Amino acid sequence: SELTEWAAAAGADVVGTLPLLAAFLDRPYDPSPYAPVSRLFWNEFFVDVTAVPEFDDCDEARKLVSSRPFRTEMESFRAASWIDYKRQMALKRRVLELLCSSFVDSRNQRRRDFEQYTASRPELQAYAAFRATMERQGKPWSEWPERLRSGGLTEADSDERVQSYHQYVQWLADGQLHALADRSQRHSAGLYLDLPLGVHPAGFDVWREPGSFASRIAGGAPPDRFFSNGQNWGFAPVHPEKIRCDGYRHYIQCLRHHMRYARVLRIDHVMNLHRLYWIPEGFAATDGTYVGYHSDEFYAVLALESERHKTAVIGEDLGTVPHHIRASMSEHGLAGMYVTQFQFNITAREAMRPTPGGSLASLNTHDMRPFAGFWEGLDIEDQEELGLIGSNDAREARGERELLKQSVVQFLRRRGALHAECPTLAEILEACLLELAGREEALMLVNLEDLWLERFQQNTPGTVDERPNWQRRARYGMEAVKADSQLLHLLQRVHRQRQRHAPFGCARQPD
Structure with missing residues (x-):
């Protein structure tokens, strides 16, 4: 919510996220947003617990959250460079379970709304039964007894309280996302969501x-x-x-x-x-x-x-x-995608290739080094370290990257986007963003981490245990982002450039 308000103040039309779908964060454990339990349910990891109406009335939950051990663990999470999804979800679940336990005994309008919500969604009831059964079985559904594998679940196959928990947290997540979408629209910065290609093989969708x-x-x-x-x-x-x-x-x-x-x-x-x-x-x-x-x-x-x-x-x-x-x-x-770091050309005249009209343009993606890491050749270093290229190929790639960087700088100077004789990395980044903003793509995405010259990517394709994919914490939280006026001013300059040169506005619906 804070991010969408801040981005809207900079002129953003949309705020994008990785997939927000349900994930296995215990047994099995897979934090990848592109391997969801289901493409039909949200991830309760992102629920704002203190914004849940039941929180104010649940003494046990508030007592837990204010306890010294809880606060100490939360402080250790925030100080860590990597997100420990398993431990954080376990801690959050303790609070959510207390809220759920208090809620199921209530007899108010929210409880009636919840009952109406679950009754109208048989898939949610099946999902909750699946998750509860998996917790009791302690293994993927492919290893369950035949009756359970075939979908024949009964009340005796799982804990009713665990089923209630999964229904409750889905209701909370859906309600908070609904509220976020409404607030985003009011601030003229809608949500850009991501539908992954597949689902986890041990997940609900394949079983159901x-x-x-x-x-x-x-x-x-x-x-x-x-x-x-x-x-x-x-x-x-x-x-x-x-x-x-x-x-x-x-x-x-x-x-x-x-x-x-x-x-x-x-x-x-x-x-x-x-x-x-x-x-x-x-x-x-x-x-x-x-x-x-x-x-x-x-x-x-x-x-x-x-x-x-x-x-x-x-x-x-x-x-x-x-x-x-x-x-x-x-x-x-x-609309297709135009990713600048894929499209850079070693020829100075067209170092940034033309952007197809109607496309979505960005400097990079979550599967790539951010701009600073790319500019410094850290992606080449990574490929060599993983054995994807040999030392001779890496040496050749570094030489080509240096020529490419020279071509990009010459191109940006000729376009009037870069003026310094020895530009800093921040100046080159800004020039690339303004050049991209001056084109006629339908939509332009700015990687927030590029703005503070982050060098490390979220995911390294082709790796599993070799890299801690999807677990790197952003260097700055929203409080620090909002306090840095230079970040806001840069996005506002990008917005003004877009207003002058990009007449299409947001991408259109397909025909």
Whole structure:
């Protein structure tokens, strides 16, 4: 809420996030926002506990939060460079369970609202039963007894209090996100949400909708110059014929879950509307094959839901994408992405390649080094350390990066965006942002961490245990961000540049 207000004051139209979906933060443990338990439910980790109305009336919860051990642990969390999701969620859950216990015994209007909410959402009841059963079983659903694997859950299979907890926290999360979306709209800075490609194989969606997913198959990517052995992403892909026979019901539910609150929705790996690389169980990623989907039908579904919810749709089309896919995106009004650090050119005349009209433009993504790290070649250092490139290739890449940096500086000088003879990194960043803001893309995203020259990325693709992905805490909290007037002034300059040169406003809904 604070971020959207601050961004709106700088002129922002949207504020973007990574996926906010439910995650496994205990057993199993996977904090990746792109491996959610479900694409139909939110992550209670993000619930603001002190904003819950029951908090003021729950003596036990307030006593716990104000206790010395609780405050000491919270202080240690805030001081750490890395987020310990497991410990933090366990601590937050203690408070949420106290609030839930107090709430279920109440007989007021909020309790009646909650009962109406849960009664109208049978999927929520099934989700809560699934999560509660998994907690009792202590293992993934694929290892449950046959009756449970097949969806035949009974009241005796789990703790009723745990079911109530999962229903309650979903109601809280949905209500707080609804309120945030309303406040954001009032401040003219809507939400930009992210719909991931897949779900965790041990998650609710695959258990609940087994007919919609291909069994004993994993989605991934074939070998390329960055990943010579290909990539196995570990999730079960949706089955093109089975979801079609079901009228794309599950996919529509996923879209509606996000579009209720999103002004803009990013579709992860948009190529999956056309095709997806399938890897049979027991085979290497090099031995997979592409399987086609009914893309026109996917586009039709997107267009209908986008129009109904007045949500613009962005397709993540980075990397090697066949021309016909981008042509289809353009035909259906689906905006693509332009990432400057991918598009820099060693030729000074066009060091920043033209931006396609109607696209979403940014300097980088969460899978890349922020601008400062890229400028200093830390991404090359990372690739060498991970064994993705050899020392000779790394040396050559560093030489090319130096030439590229010279070309970018010359280009920005010629465009009048850079004037200093020996510009600082901050001045080069500002010049790149202003150059990007002066183009006719439909939407421009600014990575908040770029503004303070962060060097480390959130995720290193192709790594699991080698890097602490998704766990790095932002260097500054909102209090420090709001206190730094230079950050606000830079965004305001970007906004003024956009107003002068970008007539399209926000991205449009697809056709």
